[in-house]
Amino acid sequence: MGSWTATLVVFVLLQCLISFEPVAAQGSWALLNKNAGISSMHTMVTHYGTAIMLDRTNIGPSAIKLPGGRCRKQPAERISKTDCYAHSVMFNPSNTVRPLYIYTDTWCSSGQFFASGMMVQTGGDFEGNRKIRTLMPCPPSGNCDWTELGENLATGRWYASNQLLPTGLRQIIVGGRNTPSYEFYPKRKVGEKFFNLGVLGGYDNLYPFVYLLPNGDLFIFANRDSVQLNWNNGRVVRAYPQIPGNPRNYPSAGSAALLPLVWQNNFGQAEIMVCGGAATGASRTGNANAPASASCGRIVATAGAPKWAMQNMPIRRTMGDMINLPTGDVLIINGALNGYQGWGKANNPALNPVNYNVARKTFQVYAKTNIPRMYHSTANLLPDGRILVAGSNTHQFYTYRGAYPTELRVEAFSPPYLAGGNGAVKPAIKAYPKALKYKQNFVITFGIGRRVGGVEVNMLSAPFVTHSFAQGQRLMKLKTAAPVKAGANWSVGVTAVPGNTIAPPAWYMFFVVQNGVPSKAVWIKQNN
Template identity: 30%
Template sequence: MAARKPLLFWSALVSCVSVVLGGDSAWNGVTQKANNGLSSLGTSLFTPFYVPPGARAYDSASPLVLYTGAWVESFSSAYVENTLHSSSRKDSSTFFSFTGTGIEWFGNTGVRHGIADVYVDGVFIRAVDTWNDVSRRQQRLFWQYGLTHGRHNIKIINSGRRRTGSRGHIVDVDAFVVTNPGEATVTQRDSRPPSKPALRQNSGWTLTQVGSTGVNAMQLAIISDSHALIVDKVEHNPLEINGHPAWGALYNLHTHSIKPLSMQSNSFCAGGSFLGNGTMLNVGGNPVVEDFTSATDFGDVDGIQAVRLFQPCDSEDVDACDILDAPSQTHLASPRWYTTAVRVSDGSVMIIGGSVKGGWMNNATVNNPTIEYYPPKSILGSDAPIYSAFLASTLNSNLFPVAFSISNGYVFVAANNDVMLYDWRANTERRLPPIPNGVRVTYPLSGTALLLPLSPETGYTSEILVCGGSSIDDNRPSWEISSQEPASAQCSRIALTEEGITRGWEVEYMPQARVMPDAVLLPDGQIVIVNGAEAGIAGYGNVQSQVGKSNADRPTLTPVLYAPRAPLGQRFSSEGMPTSDIPRMYHSVATLTPNGDIMIAGSNPNLDRSEMMFGTEYRVEWLKPPYMTQERPVILDVGGGEKRLGFDKQIVISVQPVSGSSLRGRDVQVSLMDLGFVTHGVHANSRLVYLVNSVDDNKITVVGPPNGEIYPPGPGWIYVVVDGIPSVGVKVMVGN
């Protein structure tokens, strides 16, 4: 048989030319040839073999793939390049040498398949069980990313083992996909120094890369002391479930293992929040997209009115945990793409704005200027979505509004560069001074924002910090906007008291301009700002001078620390902070973990998974403050093991101080934190409330928040901070 050349691309099995459900495109105006013509979700006809732009595929008959032992070559149109190599003989092996940063192995699964041992660069990685009770073709059986760019090899050995119930020992090789096969990707093309000098030096901070999310981390929430929930849009992720790519996963914070979730609808640009009973609510998304603007036809269902529910799952064993995703049974009252969800003082979730279909920048023809609630409720005698004049007047850049429930029971909302306080019970809007200097902070001119820590010493006065974004005119068409236009370094801060509103916004500047940043609260009240870019805007495939498909360029790779209590002009510092080599731009996330470090993941400014410039990122980074390497206090018990914190009720926390010393005479704070739901720079519900406390030796008596206006009822995390050093957080349920 004549030697074949490596497979450099994948032709569509069936040309898929149809229309989006409802007749409209929904993918940022980008067109890309569909990859597969597929049937319904999870059937045996689904073939997840995919070669991302910038990657390279080699079929099983490539002369670069070497076989040892008894292998049989088969021919069928069901195989990549019509060929497949199989072996049922123990110790038969395949060896493939490649240049790149990652490797994927594709083959078949079925009832007669067995277990293979996989080695990369001579090191055993894991055993791969290729058995399945459903026969499937072109399945991704193994993947390994994050290799140093250079020469590597993979060896697959038929172990001769099989699971109980398997009827054979077959191991297949259909194709390999090599990621980043060319020159090492340049992560930052512009090495100009930060636009502002660093103000303070930070020592002891570290940044490490450990783990892979398996699905792009577009949305992120901590659900327990051991797991994070990750949600993505419909695309060719390497993690699979039921024979198709997964679009959601549970990430184990301790072992870095991942479990795919069985999502049915397209959660592209959905919003999310915890409900008062601890259930994670994920709402909205994208319709089914079946024309050339889709990644491919995955068999997903319409997600633009979806209500996805993830019930509390606090065990480290998450085998039985999954997400309920049945839009035909439970759905929103109106379509919402790029919507924000925020928990209010009665524990329900207010769902704000969005668009009635996908697109790029919002406009009057697709704007959804309404608010609704989950669970649904009647406001002023009506349970229909409530019209908002504010959301109607803030076009065009008003998607993913910034929203926080504040201490007087109102909701702070920012969209574009406009701001209001919303009385959700009375349905009244009060306009506040706009964000200064024409800086816009919501998609696609995305900034980030936080509610600053609430303290009983100040009467729980609410202050809002809004950082980054862009001053680009949102009426300009995309063809007049460039990825090289500078982002904003501005941070604006306002106290939401009558005196503070009269005084207006206080303006300061980050060391670097940032669009699409993430701001994360630490248990000691400081704030870390990560991710983003110095130029361009959010999204992909829209503006001039795209980098790959990215609308932004010049990634910001160094974190910035913000000290809210420091004097104006002395709050920012970046010197001494570790610098990443991973761009984190559109579809990136960051969150505080129960352990007290910061989980950083995501980035995918592309229609589908890509390996080109600013391609899809699955690597996870962990930014560790100095206290992570110091002796830390340990929470031994909360409330007698009940881990409940009622409003204005006392509970006792038992603590093991550092070095076995007493807590007496120490600076002790108890931080109650909502770690929030993170997507697109929006940190919905992120919150820190300092609890009133009294210390008696190694026990701390704390008083719960006064009411749901100070801390909306729901899940939270208690950190005990002794002399500036926080404990590991303990999950509690807050409220009555």
């Protein structure tokens, strides 16, 4: 056999292995709600365990009306100037839906939770382009709702990304369509405007990936380029090497995750992983059939001479979501195998989630869903360890016929760590502090059927998820002592993170993880 023939055989075999789905794929899916009323374009999990779901307003009727005969009268609205339908809901994973009232268009907007737990939501399209909205979450039995503020952004923001800053009281809003700049909310001084940033120019640069680094600077990635920005003085500290391969941001729609920050290096190393996206040129030529990218890159943004380390996913993907799991792994879910973001611009849905083991740098294909989650879909970690999956609307309006109809169903994916066979070693948190200060030593008490393997305590933020990017997502692995017996339970000593550049003040989900099996999370407020 000639060398070229042998190479071809190996290539074909590798392709077969990449597309191979195990007979007994792990994980399971459950339908939570057949009709949530809206197709969620933006999803946020509150510290009450509920989910704020949000779509755009200029779509005409949704599938759920505002309560009590209430209607939105918006003279600037382009579709329904009098609109009696809700475009946002509060979803309880126990399967209740409550309509929320939103006044201006939130299409392709952005957001972040403040330290208090209040969601601050910014920008959008048309009359919502410069708007700022807030929602202070309440218990599931409450009636909290959106409030539209009188103040505006310095400039319109459509397809921007937000990041909470170290005080927990201010966020930076980065980029947007034809807006290669950033600004702050609230402003740092009266009359402050916006600041231009060159990396945000060009094409395939929307919804930039933005992460707070351990030294307080920001890592900002757009298209294939990235920089370290000192937002205090507006100086670009350095430019990183360009990631190999295809473009990664909207409309090419790769995704990204900040890998776990760990106590072993005093939380000083920040590594970012960027995966998938559309083929080079696909979004500019309108090629909805171009195969999506399978490539992933990891870069240590805090290294002295950082470089991209590349590897391939087992399933190519555009419009995927990358979600930090309580174990420290990353789940890659949703999206399509071909095309790019936009109405009808992609096909061949990616139905199998893929798990990425950060330490081993290995992928595992999980059980598939039967519901395509394409353009305008979301994925969020729930406190019980499941992944809440919602949305998908590949059409300009709510369209229930044809290929990939508007999706109103809400699902939950349970990773293998929630399998029933792990019940004997699944921790159940019994006692914990309700709030923490930085560097604080504290104790978490947990019940367990059988003690086996190591114990970790991991804290995870609650991000604003939209358009393949979980804004504000981060995971910290905390320093823990060896568990000790405490009556019928076990106790573990834990040390809080050292400062607000590691975990800005906010509500976080805390998981006890034993032998790779997480507890149900408790919400603890990290204070300054």
